[in-house]
Amino acid sequence: MGETTTTRSWGVGAVRRAAGRLTSRGLLTVVAATGGLVLASDLVAPSSLDRGTLLTMLPFASALAIAALGQTLVVMQGGIDLSVAGGLSLYVVILTKYPAGVNGRLLPAIGIALLAAVVAGLVNGFLIGRLRLNPIVATLGTNALLFGAVLWYSAGIPTTTTARLSRMGGGLWLGIPIPVYIAVVATAVVTVLIKLTPRGRRFEAVGANATSAYTAGIQVRRYAGGAYVGAQLLYCLAAIVHASIVNQPTAYEGNNYLLPSVAAVVLGGTSLLGGRGNLVASAIAALFLSQLDQFVLALGVTYATRILVQAGALAVGVALYTIDWRAIGRRLSRRRIATLAAT
Amino acid sequence: MFVLALACIGVMVAAATAAAGTSGKSAVPSWCGPKKITLGLTDGFGGNSWRLVTTASARNEAAKCPSVQSLSYADGQGNVQKAISDIQGMVAKGVKALVVFPDAGKAILPALTSAYKAGVVTVPYRVTPGGKAGVNYNVFVDTNFADAGELWGKWIRQVLPQGGNVLMLSGPQGNSQGIDENRGLHKILDPTHKYHFIGAQPFEVTNWDPALTQKVLSADIAKYPKIDVIVSDFGPSLVGALPEFNKSGRKIPALATSDGNVLGCFWKKEHASNPTFKLFTVSTQNDHARLAIDWAVALASGGTKPSTTHFPSRAFENSVTGKPNPVECQPSLPGDIYLSAELSPQVQAKLVKK
Numbered sequence: 097m098g099e100t101t102t103t104r105s106w107g108v109g110a111v112r113r114a115a116g117r118l119t120s121r122g123l124l125t126v127v128a129a130t131g132g133l134v135l136a137s138d139l140v141a142p143s144s145l146d147r148g149t150l151l152t153m154l155p156f157a158s159a160l161a162i163a164a165l166g167q168t169l170v171v172m173q174g175g176i177d178l179s180v181a182g183g184l185s186l187y188v189v190i191l192t193k194y195p196a197g198v199n200g201r202l203l204p205a206i207g208i209a210l211l212a213a214v215v216a217g218l219v220n221g222f223l224i225g226r227l228r229l230n231p232i233v234a235t236l237g238t239n240a241l242l243f244g245a246v247l248w249y250s251a252g253i254p255t256t257t258t259a260r261l262s263r264m265g266g267g268l269w270l271g272i273p274i275p276v277y278i279a280v281v282a283t284a285v286v287t288v289l290i291k292l293t294p295r296g297r298r299f300e301a302v303g304a305n306a307t308s309a310y311t312a313g314i315q316v317r318r319y320a321g322g323a324y325v326g327a328q329l330l331y332c333l334a335a336i337v338h339a340s341i342v343n344q345p346t347a348y349e350g351n352n353y354l355l356p357s358v359a360a361v362v363l364g365g366t367s368l369l370g371g372r373g374n375l376v377a378s379a380i381a382a383l384f385l386s387q388l389d390q391f392v393l394a395l396g397v398t399y400a401t402r403i404l405v406q407a408g409a410l411a412v413g414v415a416l417y418t419i420d421w422r423a424i425g426r427r428l429s430r431r432r433i434a435t436l437a438a439t
Numbered sequence: 440m441f442v443l444a445l446a447c448i449g450v451m452v453a454a455a456t457a458a459a460g461t462s463g464k465s466a467v468p469s470w471c472g473p474k475k476i477t478l479g480l481t482d483g484f485g486g487n488s489w490r491l492v493t494t495a496s497a498r499n500e501a502a503k504c505p506s507v508q509s510l511s512y513a514d515g516q517g518n519v520q521k522a523i524s525d526i527q528g529m530v531a532k533g534v535k536a537l538v539v540f541p542d543a544g545k546a547i548l549p550a551l552t553s554a555y556k557a558g559v560v561t562v563p564y565r566v567t568p569g570g571k572a573g574v575n576y577n578v579f580v581d582t583n584f585a586d587a588g589e590l591w592g593k594w595i596r597q598v599l600p601q602g603g604n605v606l607m608l609s610g611p612q613g614n615s616q617g618i619d620e621n622r623g624l625h626k627i628l629d630p631t632h633k634y635h636f637i638g639a640q641p642f643e644v645t646n647w648d649p650a651l652t653q654k655v656l657s658a659d660i661a662k663y664p665k666i667d668v669i670v671s672d673f674g675p676s677l678v679g680a681l682p683e684f685n686k687s688g689r690k691i692p693a694l695a696t697s698d699g700n701v702l703g704c705f706w707k708k709e710h711a712s713n714p715t716f717k718l719f720t721v722s723t724q725n726d727h728a729r730l731a732i733d734w735a736v737a738l739a740s741g742g743t744k745p746s747t748t749h750f751p752s753r754a755f756e757n758s759v760t761g762k763p764n765p766v767e768c769q770p771s772l773p774g775d776i777y778l779s780a781e782l783s784p785q786v787q788a789k790l791v792k793k
Contacts (some may be wrong), residue, residue, distance in 0.1 A: 143658070143661035143662040144658065144661065146661035146687065147687070148657055148660055148661055148683060148686045148687030148688075149657050149658060149660075149661040151657075151686050152653060152654060152657035152683055152686070153654070153657070156650070156653075156654065196773075196792075247486060251486065251491065252485075252486025252487050253486075253487060253488040253491065253775055253791050254487070254488065254649075254775060255773070255774075255775070256678075256701060256773075256774045256775075266682070338650075341650075341653075342649050342650045342653065342679050343649065343678050343679025344649055344675065344676070344678060344679060344701060344774065344775075345649065345650070346487075346648065346649065347486065347487075349650065352648070352650060352651075389654065390654065390657075390658060393654060393655060393658035394658050394661065394662055396638070396639065396662065398639060399612040399639065399644040400612070
């Protein structure tokens, strides 16, 4: 940090500090990236911004944003949740197979799915929060159990979504798809709970430094385990949105969320080592990833190129936050000075 | 006189007995021989409604032959190692004939070969495992996916005689089914020079995943202002995606695809408001498993071999001519059943509702 304080630089610093409280580097980066992508879409592949395309992309982006919120909670605790695939698949199957087309059975189905989410979250929470198992190993195991439940319940057979749920997913309010409102409300509620309540602040403190939090008298295990329950509940909400936008979801829909949910968290600037997380940034990163998908589709490139572009975006996102660009810059300029001095 | 009457009665009884004998024999199909056998059936992946109906069709076919004393089934669950050990397990169990859906293709060939060399009648079907009949297995009961492409192409020429833009959707990148179907389609449409293939070539990749199909189709709708016909080898997965046309203020175009109850019902609901939505389907071929069973049982039990090892692609529904069938829909039954299958819709409904 520059130590030479002048009146001008103090003013700039104050503005920066104030902005820092409200935003984060991740949020600014992902907003700028999304803005850049929209611009690129407009210039190179304008069909990806057509109203019809946006009406398809936004509901999928909303479901991903909600799943990414859940993943962010877990990553904030220094964990990772690979059971998002099995969990989301199970909830989608419950939401479609239990009602079997009967609208009246939709609410009980949502209740059962939420109950299953709590159980799955508690299993993860117990294994990681209390037994201190490695999150990758524990959630991989839970994922297998959840897929077992999916196959036991559905035999892998897809069921058509109920008309009521389908109406919700395909519905518009003020010209905007209803799932978008659900995602915005979910992001706002989770952000307020984490950022503005004492429990939320403690949750962040545990993720930042569990030892310090423990010495401060915070029940570390409960918070670390609770993140997994919260995450599964959010996956369940994402499953409700997903089941409402796909007419006949397969038994393996959750697989589409595993990598993108982690990618959204990373692109949103939440450190995989835990600590402060930016939930709004994760949600916007989900929008970025979904639009990127649609952008590459609209370009009409081969499937291989599509996959490469998506992987490239993720690599750039990770590199932005994990590589110390300033240190590299300093080292390069030092080397240049040394070369100049030698000549 | 008495002797004559007795002779008449004798002739009548003999005739009646002979008639009864004939009718009893006609119930047993020719491929069912006299030798008692046990039968094995293994699947590389059994976890979807199409597989469920196909497996049930195989069981139903085997049940027609009283010489088949038992049928054991194993599901590889998409795991190649399990699929291989399932085949080995069947051989160890002592089955006399084995019908295999070799999803993993050539990876299954060594297991098939060892089953064949152990003296088990081995009949792979639908997906080519490589190798040769008479060396690695008894017979491969195949189907030519290009035939479906040709049927679609002929229909497109009838409903769009002036030509038009053709968009084809299939499963994963490079899947042989999609490539063969595309070849058949080109064979029929290219000589006319009137049809233009749009989208990624040879087909748009959808992984047969309804969510990805929705995204791909909406991108194509925005990109191509004129799509005259969609060709897809998995019709039911389009039901969620076709409303994308209406979202963009356009009408659903003609569709050449494979059948499914959910698709037929969707057409019945939408065709009035979408006059361009003409539908043609080929059978999804659940009954392919029946021909494989016929072969396995014939070879093991000493029955008459079927006349062909090739299961044909057949047209099923045509919304324009109503031939061979008009579009079918059973609204009271689940969407995930296939009305083109020999197995009755009610039995299929019970299977998928379990």
